Amino acid sequence: MNQLRWFFEPLIGWNPPLAPALLAMMTAQAFKFLRTLLRRNRPDFTRLIGTGGMPSAHSASVTALSTAVGIGHGWNTPLFGVAAFFSLVIMYDATGIRRAAGRQARLLNRLVAELQEHHTLDFEKLGELLGHTPLEVLVGAVYGALLAFLLHP
Template identity: 50%
Template sequence: MRSLDIGTMEEPSQSISSALGNYPLFSALVAFVIAQAIKFFTTWFKERRWDLKLLIGSGGMPSSHSATVTALAVAIGFKDGFEGSVFAVAMVFACVVMYDAFGVRLHAGRQAEVLNQIVYELPAEHPLADTRPLRELLGHTPTQVIAGAMLGCVTAIVARILSLL
């Protein structure tokens, strides 16, 4: 059993270096950045406009949430073994996040769309007529979640191969 020594503090540069050397964490962060970049550049390519909100926002293709948690789970599997408890926890966590992305959050976004339309059609004198619109792009379709999960797997595999070189 390992003990945690809270008394020793690393320098900030050593902490960052240690975090980047953490293969599962690094894989998860890279998967997130790649997924967000895909959304950012896809929008520019399709609409010829830069939308900086896409670099951190939710929704769209591929799901960065799915890419992140899948990369984390797969990287943990490679590092600590796919039969271990830590991988099991990471896998359950990934499944919950992905279910939430295409279940609860997708339907919340659709409800926001309907509510925004209702508010838009209210007469100007109605007390809710000037209500700020709700965010509609919250969740993902199953295809977006699957694409994110595939991106996460590929990211973890490539990071593993690079870590072995």
Template identity: 50%
Template sequence: MDEVAALSASLIQTSIPTSSSSSSSSSLFDNFPLVSAIVAFALAQSCKLFTTWYKEKRWDAKQLIGSGGMPSSHSATVTALATAIGLQDGFGGSLFATAMILACVVMYDAFGVRLQAGRQAEVLNQIVFELPDDHPLAETRPLRELLGHTPPQVIAGGLLGVLTAAIAYFIKKVISQA
């Protein structure tokens, strides 16, 4: 998620007019790729609330801010960003290429490194749980286990991101023609 924050900060900087003669009517809300990415993130996090309820028959508000789960908000965010950049500036430009590579790295990390780190946390938590009560590590706070995503969660997040950007682009076009 740090990569997404850094790219978002970079996009914010480039969208702010630098000369005094620039139009001041431009705002962050006019930044179509940024808005698409934020909306995709919010939708993915909201979906997690409902997928948890469906699977476990309980509401868990922590899903709105937690990592892991279905769909991947990391994937939704970066694919919405890349798709929106492609739709706005063209798919042949260097900005789209940069966003696409960022998306691939983030999605690979979500189901690769972070998923394995979560599985290691499960094993370590089980080992600590089985320690005798008098062991110095017996009172250790459990590690977070839900860090990464399975490939279906990453794919679902990616599809959600592409769909979000495409719908937002269509809405933007309809509004601009009105």
């Protein structure tokens, strides 16, 4: 634990709430890249910046941010309330609106693929992996909170 803190101390000292949030987002994206690499035996570099998948990088980062604010400024402060509220909005959006948009994109891509069998269409395939399942959001949130607790000075 002390070796981990020593390694991240310069980053954390810079801004205790922001640093774990950025680190949570970057490492969650790296987990998605590695998971895809292991499953498909080839790299997919879009997983380093793309949305969707396990774990939710958005949930990890906003939960790390909220947790770090709670640890540093108090759990009953207005600042923690604001951070927690926006974290909940982002996680709700990831499982609701963005997930629904991904489902619609998948359906549109299928419809256009069927139409292209009989017609000439100029269509750019829509991104389908936009949102998250509740489990992906939960795992991201737990990861973000743990990271904030481990790294907070």
